[in-house]
Amino acid sequence: MKKLLDVFWTFFKIGLFTFGGGYVMIGVIHDEVVFKKKWLEEEEMLELLAVSESTPGPFSINVATYVGYKRARFWGSFFATLGVVLPSILVVTIISLFLEAFKSNLYINRFLKGISAGVGVLVFLAFFRIAKKIKINIFNGLLFVLGVVVSFFNLISVIYVLIGVAFIGILVGILKEKRRKLDDS
Amino acid sequence: MIVKLIKLFFTFFKIGLFTFGGGYAMIPMIQQELLKGSYLTQAEIIEFIGISEATPGPFAVNIATFTGVHVFSEYPLIVQILTGFTITLGLILPSFIIILLIAMFSSKIFENKYVHNALKTIPPLLVGFIFAAFLHISLTAILGHYNQEINFDYKALIIFAVVFLVAHIYKKASPIFLIILSGLLGLFIYGVF
Numbered sequence: 369m370k371k372l373l374d375v376f377w378t379f380f381k382i383g384l385f386t387f388g389g390g391y392v393m394i395g396v397i398h399d400e401v402v403f404k405k406k407w408l409e410e411e412e413m414l415e416l417l418a419v420s421e422s423t424p425g426p427f428s429i430n431v432a433t434y435v436g437y438k439r440a441r442f443w444g445s446f447f448a449t450l451g452v453v454l455p456s457i458l459v460v461t462i463i464s465l466f467l468e469a470f471k472s473n474l475y476i477n478r479f480l481k482g483i484s485a486g487v488g489v490l491v492f493l494a495f496f497r498i499a500k501k502i503k504i505n506i507f508n509g510l511l512f513v514l515g516v517v518v519s520f521f522n523l524i525s526v527i528y529v530l531i532g533v534a535f536i537g538i539l540v541g542i543l544k545e546k547r548r549k550l551d552d553s
Numbered sequence: 554m555i556v557k558l559i560k561l562f563f564t565f566f567k568i569g570l571f572t573f574g575g576g577y578a579m580i581p582m583i584q585q586e587l588l589k590g591s592y593l594t595q596a597e598i599i600e601f602i603g604i605s606e607a608t609p610g611p612f613a614v615n616i617a618t619f620t621g622v623h624v625f626s627e628y629p630l631i632v633q634i635l636t637g638f639t640i641t642l643g644l645i646l647p648s649f650i651i652i653l654l655i656a657m658f659s660s661k662i663f664e665n666k667y668v669h670n671a672l673k674t675i676p677p678l679l680v681g682f683i684f685a686a687f688l689h690i691s692l693t694a695i696l697g698h699y700n701q702e703i704n705f706d707y708k709a710l711i712i713f714a715v716v717f718l719v720a721h722i723y724k725k726a727s728p729i730f731l732i733i734l735s736g737l738l739g740l741f742i743y744g745v746f
Contacts, residue, residue: 384609385729391686393611396728415663418675419655421682424570425648426611433649437656445653453645456610457618461637463608464622465630471604475740480607482739483732485709486716488691490728493720495683498676508677515681520688530675537674538667 371440372447378405379432379451386428387483393428395494407435414501422530428452554625558636561624562643564590565617570647572613583616592624617644708746712738 378400386393394417401407408416420430429449436448463470470476502508511533518529564586572582580602587593593601598616605615621637628636655662662668691713697704716735720726 433652460618478743479736485712486735491687511677515678519685534671541670
């Protein structure tokens with residue numbers, strides 16, 4: 369019960385403070401789940417990120433479901449996921465009911481404009497933190513450039529690129545194994 | 554009303570099932586589905602994209618709740634709250650089920666050497682996506698949306714620089730602290746100057 373509450377509350381906080389969606393969340397989730405709670409290893413987080421990009425749905429929900437399960441099986445999953453979406457559901461419901469007042473409130477507007485200006489820093493920090501974990505070589509450099517270009521200019525759906533790269537990874541793995549076998553014999 | 558609710562539930566279930574990559578990648582499909590069912594107009598969708606950037610949580614979740622509340626606006630408040638909730642549930646159900654299955658069999662899945670090799674290759678690409686998101690978010694805040702004319706906002710640049718400096722000097726600053734700081738700076742800088 370205490371575990372469930374802890375999971376729920378942690379993801380509620382994550383859900384509440386992630387404006388601007390997806391990539392801003394990585395920083396907040398990383399901070400809470402890897403640094404503070406130590407529910408995931410750095411390595412696991414990277415793997416989960418890759419899995420999450422290759423499965424449907426927003427990243428935060430995927431992470432919540434996964435981490436929740438690791439903590440407390442099905443109900444952990446359930447409460448983590450509920451926790452992460454509840455803040456948006458509450459806030460959006462309230463906003464939808466008072467849409468006109470919300471749009472025209474000067475103070476809310478200024479506060480939110482400030483957030484949209486500063487939130488880029490969070491994404492940059494997430495970028496920096498994750499980039500540090502990656503070996504620098506030509507292959508990885510090319511993948512990085514590919515990621516930036518495809519995503520920034522919205523060229524094709526990222527899922528095709530992900531599948532392609534995953535396939536290359538599998539092929540490289542098979543080739544390496546073959547070479548190892550040749551070296552052995 | 555029930556029929557409409559079930560229809561919307563499955564529309565968002567479909568959106569949740571077929572949108573990979575999250576965030577902005579989801580917008581085209583959401584737009585298409587909502588216009589097809591004439592649940593929202595084009596203008597309402599564009600307006601809501603702006604509002605969604607200012608509300609916590611993923612865009613898809615936000616617009617699901619919004620649609621649920623908006624479409625049933627002639628009903629009492631409690632009904633609207635429930636429809637907003639139900640439709641959001643439809644959106645997250647596919648990813649919930651898929652990730653639950655992955656978590657349940659995670660030891661088998663992650664130890665499979667093909668899966669392992671595939672996942673090992675992806676991170677540099679993800680770092681690219683994240684960097685692109687950083688460019689997109691920051692440039693939008695400072696120069697305006699990129700399908701509109703350039704509108705240089707030096708106040709946004711100042712806020713960005715201050716938050717960046719604080720994060721650089723005070724390494725332990727939590728993301729939540731930085732978000733609140735950005736909001737307060739916004740209140741101050743857009744209010745005073």
